[in-house]
């Protein structure tokens with residue numbers, strides 16, 4: 001029996017129970033199929049060795065007269081949550097079958113973790129199974145829904161993503177398909193959500209000499225091309241930005257040779273074209289050197305992802321368009337580099353934002369708030385029902401929460417509820433942060449201007465003073481600022497994302513927009 005388990009190069013096996021021989025050598029190595037199946041943990045009171053296969057796994061087991069469960073018991077201890085085991089030669093259609101541990105059945109929403117544990121377990125397990133099969137160069141994988149086809153699809157597509165565009169040797173491209181479930185709608189939705197996050201990951205991971213402001217705008221334009229019936233795009237050039245008197249944005253872009261772009265996207269998904277839109281604004285610094293307040297060179301390369309706000313906002317609009325969400329969305333992304341040069345803004349310079357407020361730029365590395373200030377002022381012309389801006393804004397946010405959750409600073413309990421609900425579903429969490437006058441005082445006390453771009457107690461409460469600064473450019477009653485600096489990249493904290501730029505919180509933004517769409 002154990003011969004089924006041996007990781008062997010000889011790809012032949014004999015299926016004993018149904019007495020039908022098959023020879024896998026007929027199958028091209030390159031187009032071998034794999035299967036991912038789930039198994040839940042046994043309940044505490046149950047005997048060791050009790051197996052709780054998912055519906056699809058039980059069906060597969062039955063078709064093999066119990067061979068799978070027999071091998072699972074023989075091959076070692078019960079599979080813990082997120083752990084997987086591969087069986088070879090079990091079935092003629094699937095030379096490799098990965099069985100993955102799903103943890104407790106029906107774990108559901110956990111109030112302390114602020115996420116749905118069942119969904120997270122499925123994402124983690126399916127991702128691990130798919131990656132194991134990808135490493136075995138399996139090119140097509142069928143996936144058990146594990147009771148939640150959307151989460152399974154998300155785990156598969158997020159787990160398989162790997163940025164190797166610029167390498168000669170690439171990982172195996174794996175196509176995925178739902179196995180043993182009728183929930184094709186849930187599966188397809190999960191694929192679209194995860195592909196949205198992967199688009200943001202791609203933009204964030206790509207080097208800054210590839211994703212310039214111009215290249216960023218072109219990529220998004222191409223991604224939105226299939227949805228031209230519902231989408232309008234404006235790639236506003238420098239002359240337009242000047243006409244708009246966006247002096248804060250221009251003060252950042254002027255240190256670079258790369259021209260800035262103000263990207264404006266309109267997705268008209270609501271049957272009521274007059275419905276006030278959701279306004280999404282994303283920080284689009286395609287490289288943040290710090291400017292004249294130059295950053296230390298160690299880890300400066302990570303600042304190619306300082307357009308993570310723009311990437312997640314634009315990717316979520318591409319996703320909303322793919323899903324045909326019945327909601328109107330306007331997306332704004334001020335895109336530029338923050339570079340030092342003879343033309344760059346100097347510490348102590350005073351610049352004027354679109355709303356006429358003057359800003360003393362004491363630190364040119366606090367540039368995100370400058371470009372967002374002008375974008376927020378401009379965004380009010382669309383009379384939005386809510387404004388959500390997203391930015392890799394402060395290192396202090398990473399210090400506060402790390403990569404567990406994005407910080408949300410908002411003037412609206414309603415908006416907080418909507419964002420929080422969405423994040424519980426996606427597992428890409430948010431956590432509320434304060435917008436006290438205490439912090440406002442620290443940015444409005446400026447020697448030369450109305451505002452200073454850094455808090456007067458320098459590093460203390462850095463994420464909060466940055467948020468207080470942005471608030472000075474908002475008049476709308478429903479505004480939220482998401483500081484995503486802490487969730488920008490992944491080492492191994494989110495098990496279903498490989499190491500690299502995370503594309504977080506794209507799925508939460510999509511789920512939030514879907515919530516607005518369905519609540520009218």
Ligand code: BES
Nearest residue numbers: 363365366367392393394395396454485
């Ligand atoms: N882009 C950075 C913030 C950042 C840091 C994002 C680490 C992701 C990871 C931002 O522009 C910045 O440099 N902020 C300064 C502000 C300070 C000068 C007040 C910071 O956080 O140090």
Ligand code: ZN
Nearest residue numbers: 288365366367
């Ligand atoms: Zn900076």
Ligand code: ZN
Nearest residue numbers: 285288306368
């Ligand atoms: Zn920055």
